[in-house]
Amino acid sequence: MPSDLDHTPTLMPLPAGQALRLHVAPGTVLHAAAGEMALAGPMQWLAGHCHVPQRHLRAGDTWVVAARGWLTVSASRGAALSVTVPPGWLARLRARLALPWHRARPAAQPVPLRIPDPARQRR
Template sequence: MQSDLNDTSTVMPLSAGQCLRVRVAAGTVLRAGVGELEVAGPPQWLADTCYVPRRRLRAGDMWIVPARGWLAVSASRAGALLVTAPPGWLPRLRAWLAWSWRRTGPARQPVSRPIPDSAPERL
């Protein structure tokens, strides 16, 4: 199925032992191409403590970032990370309008009919 949204994807190759810090928006999709990657972040507050969740992505794994923030991506083996940013509000609005247009169809013009005169003039 084709998508009406234009996604922006970036491939980031990482060698073994390399660490990359990247800022992402909520809804960003991370996909591990090859290798093994560890993703730390984005930092979150848990009561009065800053908690940094960690995830391990192996080849083919995917993760959708739940909140915006900074991520630290480190590679234990050489690999590649595919980062797909979510579309902004304008492409989403256009897609929604196109979808609703297809669903309802174009607006029809009203049919004009003469209105009957209930009290015709008599001369």
């Protein structure tokens, strides 16, 4: 799933028994808008073994993805999943460039400097 949606939630209906595979980025927010679903993934390596975490979401539950990877969503009943993807690097760069770079600074007053006159010292 592309990560340039600029925090726009995408609602995906899942009929009973349907499975959906998503490639998620860290910070992706999954919200069960309706129904009940099981989440599997993203895969992790623990002590040299492959581990696939399992989670269950019911209507109203929210989960924030901590790691990048593939996620399998299976609906046990008719469900609706809302996916909000964090902005990608391009959207973050655009937001950063839109910030005002020139900040108003107080005007510096000139400081008068006395230049010694070598002619006066000779007398």
